[in-house]
Amino acid sequence: MLTLDAVTIRQDDFLLCAALQITAGARVAVIGPSGAGKSTLLGAIAGFVPLAEGRIIWANADISGQSPALRPISVLFQDNNLFPHLSAFDNVALGLRPSLRLTKTERAQVMAALDRVGLSGYEARRPAQLSGGQQSRVALARVVLQRKPLVLLDEPFSALGPALKAEMLQLVADICSETGATLLMVTHDISDARAIADQTILVADGVAEGPFETAHLLDNPPASLRAYIGASLSGPPDRR
Numbered sequence: 183m184l185t186l187d188a189v190t191i192r193q194d195d196f197l198l199c200a201a202l203q204i205t206a207g208a209r210v211a212v213i214g215p216s217g218a219g220k221s222t223l224l225g226a227i228a229g230f231v232p233l234a235e236g237r238i239i240w241a242n243a244d245i246s247g248q249s250p251a252l253r254p255i256s257v258l259f260q261d262n263n264l265f266p267h268l269s270a271f272d273n274v275a276l277g278l279r280p281s282l283r284l285t286k287t288e289r290a291q292v293m294a295a296l297d298r299v300g301l302s303g304y305e306a307r308r309p310a311q312l313s314g315g316q317q318s319r320v321a322l323a324r325v326v327l328q329r330k331p332l333v334l335l336d337e338p339f340s341a342l343g344p345a346l347k348a349e350m351l352q353l354v355a356d357i358c359s360e361t362g363a364t365l366l367m368v369t370h371d372i373s374d375a376r377a378i379a380d381q382t383i384l385v386a387d388g389v390a391e392g393p394f395e396t397a398h399l400l401d402n403p404p405a406s407l408r409a410y411i412g413a414s415l416s417g418p419p420d421r422r
């Protein structure tokens with residue numbers, strides 16, 4: 183269980199409150215208007231953004247004071263997931279050993295992670311020698327390798343075309359199912375939320391709420407969400 187216990191995050195005049203619980207192994211979308219604080223929320227869970235108040239608890243342990251590297255969390259951001267001067271192999275290996283001095287067993291683990299994302303044979307290529315989708319797979323292989331129980335995605339595939347993005351999200355969902363990892367995924371595309379997340383957290387008006395059952399939330403959107411997803415979804419009057 184991931185618990186955000188009476189969390190408050192402040193960045194200058196921006197304020198976000200969150201009190202919620204996510205079951206281990208769940209796949210949860212994080213949606214809401216631009217600037218509402220979705221990335222900030224993930225940053226706080228990952229330890230990149232400090233909490234003003236409250237605690238973050240994973241598996242009964244308070245991780246609020248832990249540095250990002252020590253948290254049980256892998257993060258994939260939209261940009262800067264790969265180092266351009268390193269091979270695919272080394273980019274993945276960094277997830278295990280920042281020194282890149284690997285044992286034989288660790289080298290085999292890196293190869294297995296690259297294989298899992300369909301990149302066997304591409305180990306020696308640098309990011310510029312890979313397609314956008316292949317670059318995403320390298321970043322995902324690092325997540326596979328780290329085997330952390332919490333995986334946070336902040337729109338890492340938004341630069342990809344729709345078909346490729348859907349394929350990558352399905353691969354993430356499959357990997358999380360295999361490892362039992364809990365997935366939190368920021369998305370602007372509600373079809374992504376419907377496709378791979380049973381539950382959804384709504385970030386709007388200074389509050390992160392939920393998780394709600396995705397289909398129910400999207401079929402019955404509150405006012406803050408209705409404005410965001412547009413008129414394409416109709417629902418009953420504001421339920422709040």
Ligand SMILES: Nc1ncnc2c1ncn2[C@@H]1O[C@H](COP(=O)(O)OP(=O)(O)OP(=O)(O)O)[C@@H](O)[C@H]1O
Nearest residue numbers: 193194196214215216217218219220221222223385
């Ligand atoms: N380092 C920072 N210092 C001060 N304010 C910040 C900082 N980073 C973000 N903010 C502000 O915090 C608010 C939330 O930003 P955040 O990036 O989390 O929103 P978001 O919901 O992820 O938006 P988007 O969907 O556009 O990516 C915004 O008002 C933003 O201007």
